[in-house]
């Protein structure tokens with residue numbers, strides 16, 4: 029490779045990285061600029077479309093095949109968090125699993141009374157197979173530490189268990205495909221309080237469309253079959269890294285959490 033070719037290649041890679049494509053997801057490169065293949069020899073005339081069997085109305089195929097999705101009863105039948113994690117390992121109904129390196133099920137303690145739910149694993153999380161272990165996670169740990177909490181007192185997970193390529197925002201379908209597992213995860217952990225980190229988690233768990241600035245700093249109730257869980261939305265640590273000036277709002281939320289936890293002790 030000549031010097032100018034090497035430079036052009038390095039420039040292209042830098043451009044990909046800046047666009048969020050910081051990971052190879054296939055073994056062989058795909059040349060998307062290659063000339064299209066030559067047209068095949070003319071095929072024999074096909075039967076008119078009307079002659080082919082047509083699916084009955086409303087028989088649209090579900091996005092995932094029966095084996096790829098998982099029956100709600102199987103998810104409900106998970107009696108422990110370990111069993112649920114094993115089911116998530118078998119689940120093929122979320123396409124993100126195919127490009128992710130690892131499943132990020134949780135970090136922290138299964139005996140914790142406080143559950144935190146973020147948006148989606150990022151690059152560091154994907155590499156380590158645990159939620160919130162990168163820069164945002166380190167800030168989260170400092171926020172928790174400021175009110176006397178650490179990994180032994182919290183259980184941290186996300187709305188989805190696999191990293192979206194390039195850290196893009198997960199689609200509603202991706203969040204929806206993992207949602208039955210997440211609700212079972214909440215039922216099995218039985219937390220005393222939940223904290224929702226950022227708009228994606230807040231909207232999906234509280235089932236609302238409001239933005240995070242309206243949702244944060246207010247206690248809401250998340251209902252399960254067996255209990256009502258006080259739930260607080262706050263700003264996502266990754267957002268706070270980009271907008272440090274907003275940390276004062278997150279600090280107020282942390283103080284609300286601390287106060288609630290103290291009232292639960294008495």
Ligand code: URA
Nearest residue numbers: 146147148149159160
């Ligand atoms: N952001 C999230 O929402 N979750 C993680 O696990 C890491 C970053």
